[in-house]
Amino acid sequence: MPLPEQLAAQRIRKAKQDRDRRLNHSQDYYRWLEYTVLITNVGEETWTAAQADQAYRVRWQIEIVFKSWKSGFHLQQLLHNGCTNEKRISTNIYLLLMFMPVYAKNIFASCQICQRLR
Incomplete structure (x- = not known):
């Protein structure tokens, strides 16, 4: 489920600030932060x-x-x-x-x- 732009930008900004300096996140990782993924068995x-x-x-x-x-x-x-x-x-x-x-x-x-x- 796509997030509103402001919330997605906040997640990306936080991930860039809080991450371990040794990690280099991929662009795919940052793209996934723009979504909420829920796994459920409800149709x-x-x-x-x-x-x-x-x-x-x-x-x-x-x-x-x-x-x-x-x-x-x-x-x-x-x-x-x-x-x-x-x-x-x-x-x-x-x-x-x-x-x-x-x-x-x-x-x-x-x-x-x-x-x-x-």
């Missing part, structure tokens, strides 16, 4: 390219949320510390679910700040 009759792109973005946000659960909340430690009290475990999970939107908002805000600093 064209089901989703348009734009719909597939949007679904991929939502999926990626979900991946970030689960990763933050795993690394930020140490959920596995709760289960591995020998806690077998079902009410305690479910209370902790409910607290995590309530706190997650605040945590996710902070993660996404910090990512946007990092992007602005570059």
Whole structure:
């Protein structure tokens, strides 16, 4: 799926700035940066390219949320510390679910700040 010119130019500029000085990217590499390539088993009759792109973005946000659960909340430690009290475990999970939107908002805000600093 071709990208808008401004976004493609931004990708190319970033690739030229951030690359390892020992690498010499080919012109084909820079041409591929002008596209977004999505590999899916969903047919064209089901989703348009734009719909597939949007679904991929939502999926990626979900991946970030689960990763933050795993690394930020140490959920596995709760289960591995020998806690077998079902009410305690479910209370902790409910607290995590309530706190997650605040945590996710902070993660996404910090990512946007990092992007602005570059």
